[in-house]
Amino acid sequence: MGTPASLASLKSIEWDIVIVGGGNAALCAAIEAREAGARVLLLERAPKPYRGGNSRHTRNFRCMHQGPMSVLTDAYEEEEYFHDLMLVTKGNTDEPLARMAIRTSESCLPWMERNGVRFQPSLSGTLSLSRTNAFFLGGGKALVNAYYNRAQDLGVTVVYEAEVTHINIEGDSFNSVQVKRDDEEAEISGKAVVLASGGFQADIEWLARAWGPAARNFLIRGTPYNRGEVLRDMLDSGALSVGDPTQCHAVAIDGRAPKFDGGIVTRLDCVPFSVVVNKDGERFYNEGEDVWPKRYAIWGRLVAAQPDQVAYAIIDAKSANLFMPSVFPAEKANIIAELAAKMGLPAGKVEETISRFNAACKPGAFHPTELDGLATKGIEPAKTNWARPIDTPPFYGYSLRPGVTFTYLGLKVDQTARVSNNAGLYRNIWAAGEIMAGSILGQGYLAGFGMTIGTVFGRTAGREAAAYVN
Amino acid sequence: MSIDVLGPLVGRQSQGPTASAAIDEARRQLEICNACRYCEGYCSVFPAMTLHRAFDDGEVTQLANLCHNCRGCYYACQYTEPHEFDLNLPRALAEVRVESWERFIWPNGLAALFQRSGMALAGALFGAIAFMLALAYGLRPESGEGFYAVISHTVMATLFTVASILPLIVIGIGVWSYWRAVGGERVKLKHLHDALIDAGRLKNLSGGAADGCNYEKEDRYTMARRWSHQAVMWGFLMCFAATVSGTVLHYGFGMEAPYGPFSLPKLFGVPGGILMTIGGVGLIALKLRAEKSLGAPAVWGGEMAFVVLLTATALTGLALYWATGTGAVRPLLIVHLGTVLALYLTLPYTKMVHIPFRLAALVRDAQTKRA
Ligand SMILES: Cc1cc2nc3c(=O)[nH]c(=O)nc-3n(C[C@H](O)[C@H](O)[C@H](O)COP(=O)(O)OP(=O)(O)OC[C@H]3O[C@@H](n4cnc5c(N)ncnc54)[C@H](O)[C@@H]3O)c2cc1C
Numbered sequence: 148m149g150t151p152a153s154l155a156s157l158k159s160i161e162w163d164i165v166i167v168g169g170g171n172a173a174l175c176a177a178i179e180a181r182e183a184g185a186r187v188l189l190l191e192r193a194p195k196p197y198r199g200g201n202s203r204h205t206r207n208f209r210c211m212h213q214g215p216m217s218v219l220t221d222a223y224e225e226e227e228y229f230h231d232l233m234l235v236t237k238g239n240t241d242e243p244l245a246r247m248a249i250r251t252s253e254s255c256l257p258w259m260e261r262n263g264v265r266f267q268p269s270l271s272g273t274l275s276l277s278r279t280n281a282f283f284l285g286g287g288k289a290l291v292n293a294y295y296n297r298a299q300d301l302g303v304t305v306v307y308e309a310e311v312t313h314i315n316i317e318g319d320s321f322n323s324v325q326v327k328r329d330d331e332e333a334e335i336s337g338k339a340v341v342l343a344s345g346g347f348q349a350d351i352e353w354l355a356r357a358w359g360p361a362a363r364n365f366l367i368r369g370t371p372y373n374r375g376e377v378l379r380d381m382l383d384s385g386a387l388s389v390g391d392p393t394q395c396h397a398v399a400i401d402g403r404a405p406k407f408d409g410g411i412v413t414r415l416d417c418v419p420f421s422v423v424v425n426k427d428g429e430r431f432y433n434e435g436e437d438v439w440p441k442r443y444a445i446w447g448r449l450v451a452a453q454p455d456q457v458a459y460a461i462i463d464a465k466s467a468n469l470f471m472p473s474v475f476p477a478e479k480a481n482i483i484a485e486l487a488a489k490m491g492l493p494a495g496k497v498e499e500t501i502s503r504f505n506a507a508c509k510p511g512a513f514h515p516t517e518l519d520g521l522a523t524k525g526i527e528p529a530k531t532n533w534a535r536p537i538d539t540p541p542f543y544g545y546s547l548r549p550g551v552t553f554t555y556l557g558l559k560v561d562q563t564a565r566v567s568n569n570a571g572l573y574r575n576i577w578a579a580g581e582i583m584a585g586s587i588l589g590q591g592y593l594a595g596f597g598m599t600i601g602t603v604f605g606r607t608a609g610r611e612a613a614a615y616v617n
Numbered sequence: 618m619s620i621d622v623l624g625p626l627v628g629r630q631s632q633g634p635t636a637s638a639a640i641d642e643a644r645r646q647l648e649i650c651n652a653c654r655y656c657e658g659y660c661s662v663f664p665a666m667t668l669h670r671a672f673d674d675g676e677v678t679q680l681a682n683l684c685h686n687c688r689g690c691y692y693a694c695q696y697t698e699p700h701e702f703d704l705n706l707p708r709a710l711a712e713v714r715v716e717s718w719e720r721f722i723w724p725n726g727l728a729a730l731f732q733r734s735g736m737a738l739a740g741a742l743f744g745a746i747a748f749m750l751a752l753a754y755g756l757r758p759e760s761g762e763g764f765y766a767v768i769s770h771t772v773m774a775t776l777f778t779v780a781s782i783l784p785l786i787v788i789g790i791g792v793w794s795y796w797r798a799v800g801g802e803r804v805k806l807k808h809l810h811d812a813l814i815d816a817g818r819l820k821n822l823s824g825g826a827a828d829g830c831n832y833e834k835e836d837r838y839t840m841a842r843r844w845s846h847q848a849v850m851w852g853f854l855m856c857f858a859a860t861v862s863g864t865v866l867h868y869g870f871g872m873e874a875p876y877g878p879f880s881l882p883k884l885f886g887v888p889g890g891i892l893m894t895i896g897g898v899g900l901i902a903l904k905l906r907a908e909k910s911l912g913a914p915a916v917w918g919g920e921m922a923f924v925v926l927l928t929a930t931a932l933t934g935l936a937l938y939w940a941t942g943t944g945a946v947r948p949l950l951i952v953h954l955g956t957v958l959a960l961y962l963t964l965p966y967t968k969m970v971h972i973p974f975r976l977a978a979l980v981r982d983a984q985t986k987r988a
């Protein structure tokens with residue numbers, strides 16, 4: 148259905164279920180609820196070209212399977228999946244919820260296919276994920292498009308640029324949402340609500356309050372529309388929260404990326420083959436630490452702790468082709484001092500750092516795709532793998548900044564995705580996706596699990612809410 | 618192959634930077650895609666792209682000719698306008714493609730004219746029909762039956778031999794320039810095999826793992842474009858077979874047109890013409906509904922005129938068949954032959970050249986894949 152002329156016109160309809168948000172979790176909920184016969188209104192804050200939140204930036208979801216299934220090879224069973232989750236969260240997870248998400252993921256894949264999502268074999272450069280993660284053909288935006296088409300065919304009403312500013316609750320019951328579009332405001336009632344408005348990473352001030360002023364220099368990898376006002380509003384109303392409020396998941400990305408929405412292309416995979424210095428030209432961490440799964444997250448934090456939240460990776464010609472191409476070309480020079488000057492670094496200091504590093508490199512076999520144990524000797528910090536001298540021009544340099552992917556603080560839910568306050572479960576409020584993911588991902592991040600959580604809990608929330616109104 | 622004698626003729630085109638804004642824009646976008654790769658499953662452009670880290674002019678041109686404008690990668694892209702990366706790969710590649718044909722085909726100006734102007738093609742059509750009319754009346758045959766009572770066989774055969782051979786030579790030289798520009802190597806049988814199989818099934822129009830193109834229904838996949846194109850392609854090949862079999866019957870067995878309903882030319886020609894007409898009408902309808910700004914808008918009119926001309930060729934051929942024995946044969950034959958003449962003569966300068974260039978691109982792709 149098209150965008151209604153005014154918000155006021157929406158008030159004349161008696162909505163069964165109001166869905167707040169327009170990403171993966173919201174769409175899964177909308178489709179399930181509508182298929183169960185409910186009258187569904189989906190309120191997406193972003194304009195149509197930017198619909199789909201961070202889900203539009205994704206590429207895969209992690210899926211349990213007991214044998215080859217669709218594009219997935221081999222098997223990936225519950226215990227292994229759960230073990231992988233424990234590894235990254237260091238046990239900071241709600242086991243029953245996590246196991247439910249893992250088990251249900253298996254039936255999600257065929258459901259997604261039925262609703263128009265197409266899969267492709269794992270992308271070049273990501274072979275390590277071909278067993279565990281199913282890749283969306285065309286990525287997350289194509290997935291989101293498929294779901295919007297499906298929702299539209301089913302008769303879900305979708306409104307873009309509709310920002311939910313407040314959830315009206317009385318006692319244990321939801322009554323209505325407060326919505327704003329352009330200059331218009333309206334209160335729209337419904338029998339139940341599904342909250343699927345994502346995380347709060349686009350609210351830099353919130354990040355700065357939680358993390359510290361350094362967060363103002365973070366880049367936000369996803370949508371500028373996930374500002375967490377619904378989460379804030381629910382917490383203010385007394386809803387129970389989970390997840391670490393002070394933390395977010397950040398990785399080191401290309402320092403030249405746009406402030407918002409840079410997405411996947413801004414990632415940089417060069418760190419293991421480089422020497423990384425801060426803006427004073429000094430090394431600060433072992434670039435050769437174990438690659439997977441730790442490095443994925445660790446460099447975001449490391450860079451965040453450096454002055455001005457910036458760092459610089461320097462490689463030489465030997466390593467120039469060992470990692471995925473970058474979206475912005477590297478700075479390039481034939482001598483280190485010139486490269487340093489180009490990047491605005493103290494040239495003398497960088498030269499000194501590199502020559503000390505080079506002197507500490509030892510001969511040995513270099514294997515880019517495995518932990519090769521090729522380590523430096525006699526410097527601090529050491530580089531414990533892939534330590535080759537930076538000595539073959541031309542030299543290349545990239546700047547690195549923390550890029551936020553995910554926030555942990557969220558609403559506490561039960562197995563049916565229902566939200567609660569101190570007094571117990573709300574009667575008619577469900578939550579799905581990143582807004583409740585902290586229950587399962589208390590810390591760390593498991594590639595592809597964000598979309599699994601959104602799909603599993605989105606579908607559950609949609610079904611449960613529909614069952615409640617019917 | 619001894620085609621190397623053409624070296625001096627075509628050498629002028631394949632050297633040095635092109636300083637082409639279209640190539641630079643496509644290169645900018647390809648570099649973003651190469652860091653992303655989300656669209657890898659749609660078509661052969663992406664797997665070919667990931668073999669490089671940087672793209673020279675020839676590589677951009679090759680990738681552009683592999684693309685068939687299905688638009689899957691536009692609707693799937695998280696970086697389309699208003700995002701600052703402003704991705705529109707289908708359009709960027711279409712513009713390079715069109716420009717490359719204009720650059721490789723001699724004389725450059727003619728391709729630019731017919732590709733960009735539907736009116737020019739319409740002009741060529743009317744010119745050709747007028748010419749046939751003049752021929753039919755100016756060189757009215759003394760004797761002859763059926764078609765040859767309108768125009769003698771000798772005149773017809775000479776005219777169409779010249780009208781088909783000249784364009785083929787021009788196209789041949791153009792494709793050779795292309796081959797040099799994209800760094801093509803010696804062609805082996807297995808490369809041709811791979812390329813023809815892809816082309817025959819229009820494999821890439823299937824959208825890879827998708828269910829077709831994102832063409833006339835925005836981000837919804839449909840097979841309409843693939844089926845329409847298949848109909849035109851196989852219809853065209855059947856009409857071609859009809860012509861060849863007619864020639865063989867004429868010279869080999871002394872049997873003259875018009876042929877009976879169960880003769881080879883008719884058995885190929887009638888279904889072929891029907892297929893081409895249905896497919897052509899389908900393509901016209903699809904093109905009217907598709908978003909212009911995802912192709913090369915400058916050549917929309919020229920492309921549309923070309924599809925109309927192609928469809929008209931089939932339609933007038935069919936009409937001629939049904940008019941056999943009536944007084945309508947004379948005017949219809951003149952119109953049909955005029956249409957065919959216009960189609961042939963403009964061959965190197967219309968969308969028709971996508972066939973040889975795309976085949977060349979597929980052969981080159983097979984080479985890099987097997988390498
Ligand atoms: C670059 C990048 C790549 C990623 N890749 C992957 C991956 O490959 N696999 C994976 O599993 N995870 C990935 N993630 C994480 C993943 O994006 C999230 O876990 C997932 O998208 C969350 O889904 P969601 O539906 O909860 O939220 P979102 O998809 O972010 O949707 C939130 C929606 O709510 C809307 N909204 C926000 N506030 C309001 C409001 N007040 N009123 C109305 N609407 C509102 C937003 O506009 C948006 O439509 C990636 C994240 C990033 C940034």
Ligand code: SF4
Nearest residue numbers: 650653654655656694
């Ligand atoms: S078109 Fe967009 S989504 Fe597709 S590969 Fe290129 S940048 Fe990625």
Ligand code: SF4
Nearest residue numbers: 660684685687688690
């Ligand atoms: S438009 Fe289609 S064929 Fe062309 S590059 Fe994009 S996906 Fe490939």
